[in-house]
Structures are given as C-alpha cells and as structure tokens.
Amino acid sequence: MSNDPVVAIVGVTGAVGAEFIATMDKRNFRVGKLKALASARSAGQTVNFRGEQVMIEELTPHSFHGVDIALFSAGGSISKKYAPIAVKSGAVVVDNSSAFRMDPDVPLVIPEINAGRIRDHKGIIANPNCSAITALVPLWPIHRQNRIKRMIISTYQAASGAGAAAMEELKESTRASLEGRPFTPKVIPLPYAFNVFSHNTAIDPDTGYNDEETKVIKETRKIFEDEKIAIGVTCVRVPVLRAHCEAITFECERPISEDEVRAILSKALGVRIVDDRAKNYFPMPIDASGQDDVLVGRIRKDLSDPSGHSIAMFVSADQLLKGAALNAVQIAELLPQRAMA
Numbered sequence: 001m002s003n004d005p006v007v008a009i010v011g012v013t014g015a016v017g018a019e020f021i022a023t024m025d026k027r028n029f030r031v032g033k034l035k036a037l038a039s040a041r042s043a044g045q046t047v048n049f050r051g052e053q054v055m056i057e058e059l060t061p062h063s064f065h066g067v068d069i070a071l072f073s074a075g076g077s078i079s080k081k082y083a084p085i086a087v088k089s090g091a092v093v094v095d096n097s098s099a100f101r102m103d104p105d106v107p108l109v110i111p112e113i114n115a116g117r118i119r120d121h122k123g124i125i126a127n128p129n130c131s132a133i134t135a136l137v138p139l140w141p142i143h144r145q146n147r148i149k150r151m152i153i154s155t156y157q158a159a160s161g162a163g164a165a166a167m168e169e170l171k172e173s174t175r176a177s178l179e180g181r182p183f184t185p186k187v188i189p190l191p192y193a194f195n196v197f198s199h200n201t202a203i204d205p206d207t208g209y210n211d212e213e214t215k216v217i218k219e220t221r222k223i224f225e226d227e228k229i230a231i232g233v234t235c236v237r238v239p240v241l242r243a244h245c246e247a248i249t250f251e252c253e254r255p256i257s258e259d260e261v262r263a264i265l266s267k268a269l270g271v272r273i274v275d276d277r278a279k280n281y282f283p284m285p286i287d288a289s290g291q292d293d294v295l296v297g298r299i300r301k302d303l304s305d306p307s308g309h310s311i312a313m314f315v316s317a318d319q320l321l322k323g324a325a326l327n328a329v330q331i332a333e334l335l336p337q338r339a340m341a
C-alpha cells in the first residue's frame with residue numbers, strides 16, 4: 001500500500017484541470033490515489049493519469065473523505081461552497097479561483113516569491129491571478145534589490161484564462177469568420193475572432209476598472225507585502241489560445257539600468273530572458289506555451305523617465321502553467337502534509 005497523498009482535482013475536465021494532471025505527472029508529484037472530480041455532466045467519463053484510466057466522479061459534499069490535498073479549478077462559486085467542506089474533511093486546498101485570495105487568513109502564494117507564507121495556512125492556500133503571476137515572477141527579484149514604487153501594466157490575455165469552452169469558441173469563431181459564416185458567441189460576450197477587447201470581467205462603473213485589473217492591483221500588494229506600491233493596469237483579451245503577454249513599465253526608488261535588470265533576471269527563478277535585438281526576437285505566446293518559465297524581453301530604458309529610474313519590458317507566460325496549474329502544483333509540493341505522507 002502506498003503512503004503517498006490522496007489528491008483530488010476539482011474541475012478535472014477543465015483547461016486548468018488537464019494541466020494539473022500533466023504537471024503532476026511531469027514533475028513526478030507523488031500521488032497515492034487521484035480523485036477526479038467535475039460536474040454531473042462528466043461523471044462516468046475517465047481521465048488518463050500515469051497510464052491508468054481514472055473514473056470522473058460528480059463533486060458532492062462527500063467527495064473529500066480521505067483526501068489529503070485538493071486542487072480546485074472549477075470557478076469561484078464552486079470553491080466558495082466546497083473548499084471549506086474539503087478543509088473540514090482534513091484536506092489542504094490549493095485554490096485557483098479568486099474566492100479566497102484577499103482573505104487575510106489565506107496565504108496568496110507564488111513559490112518563487114513567498115513560499116514561506118505557506119506555513120501560515122489554515123486549510124486553504126490561494127493561487128494568484130494569472131496576470132499577476134506573469135508580472136510578479138520577474139518583477140520580484142528587481143523589487144528586492146531596488147524597490148519598485150510604481151508600475152504600469154498592459155496585458156494581452158489569451159482565451160485559456162476564460163476556460164476550455166472559451167478556447168473552443170476562439171477556434172470556432174475563427175473558422176466561421178474565415179468561411180464567412182455567422183457566429184453567435186456563447187462564452188465570451190463579444191466577437192473573438194480577429195478582435196481585441198477589454199477584459200470580459202465586470203467593470204466598476206465608478207472607477208472604470210474591470211475585476212481583472214483590480215485583482216492585479218490588490219494581489220500584487222498582498223504578495224509583495226507592500227501596500228504603497230502604485231499600480232496602473234489595463235487588461236485586454238487578444239485572439240491567442242494560451243499564454244498571456246504583458247507590457248510592463250516600472251519605476252524604482254533608485255536609478256536602475258537595463259544591464260542591471262538583465263543581470264538580476266538572468267539569475268531569477270522561473271524567468272528566461274528572450275531578448276534578441278539583432279533578430280528582433282522577443283517573448284511570444286507561441287514560445288511561452290507549454291513552458292514553465294516567464295519569458296522576458298524588450299528590456300530597455302523607459303524614455304519617458306529621463307531620471308533613469310524606469311525600465312520597460314515585455315513578458316509572456318503560459319497562463320495554464322505558471323499562471324495556474326504549475327504554480328498550484330509547486331505550492332502542493334511544499335506542503336508538509338505531502339512530506340509526512
């Protein structure tokens with residue numbers, strides 16, 4: 001009999017759910033037994049894990065008996081309802097939704113930045129927003145050496161962030177557009193093919209900021225433990241299947257050169273520099289897809305700040321991996337429950 005932990009995946013049929021399985025496999029994450037959970041629609045189907053077909057079960061309040069670690073990615077309302085039930089049953093939850101991220105009792109963790117916070121958990125650990133993770137992995141080592149007092153982020157977000165159905169809708173609407181057929185969107189409420197639009201989360205009519213932007217601001221301050229950091233952000237979706245891009249400009253407390261940034265990032269965990277000016281080759285979603293690292297390039301002085309305190313750069317990361325499943329599995333790898341199992 002194996003002593004390895006029993007792991008439940010909630011939302012196993014989703015875009016992130018599939019990457020939980022692939023990432024655990026790739027990283028040789030020890031699993032005694034996998035519980036594959038989704039809605040009643042998927043119950044009875046199977047998923048392949050390490051060569052075995054695992055039956056998908058309907059998520060119910062009784063699903064967590066004997067579960068040591070539960071990875072959730074089935075949306076905020078499912079997390080709100082079932083994560084506390086999983087914790088009561090004795091599981092530690094790593095939650096990919098936004099449901100608990102700003103709860104002061106819930107650590108919000110990017111292991112390259114604040115792995116130590118995992119120790120503070122009371123049953124739930126939150127995985128940050130994918131746009132926040134993509135920006136913060138490369139910004140953190142810079143911030144540690146020369147505090148970033150202000151940052152401006154513009155995102156170019158892929159369909160994967162809205163789930164498997166949105167990825168399918170991008171493909172379908174592109175096919176329809178090329179064939180001159182009408183297409184009625186079902187998932188994303190705007191035309192997706194050959195289009196760019198403001199992020200499809202709710203927009204605050206007073207501030208003009210959408211939920212995605214607000215998450216980036218609040219989560220950055222929580223993860224950096226720096227309430228004073230000034231952040232401007234614009235979140236936009238582009239017709240890319242997976243891997244987000246972001247244009248980031250940041251201003252440090254002390255002057256900083258592009259060579260210093262390159263030197264810091266060349267040693268940074270989870271970062272790969274892709275910055276070939278001669279070939280005009282920089283981070284692209286096609287290169288970031290399927291990769292663990294955040295790709296960083298176009299590192300250059302921000303010419304709008306002649307004082308020399310500001311740098312501009314362009315990044316790309318796989319939203320389904322570092323932006324979601326990989327970050328969650330990295331957190332799970334650090335759980336004492338796993339070491340004791």
Ligand code: A2P
Nearest residue numbers: 011012013014015038039041042059074163164
């Ligand atoms: P299902 O495929 O059975 O609907 P994505 O983020 O790619 O949109 O995936 C969402 C995931 O959340 C899917 O695995 C989906 O399962 C799951 N899910 C959605 N609603 C429920 C529910 N009521 N109970 C359990 N899982 C759910």
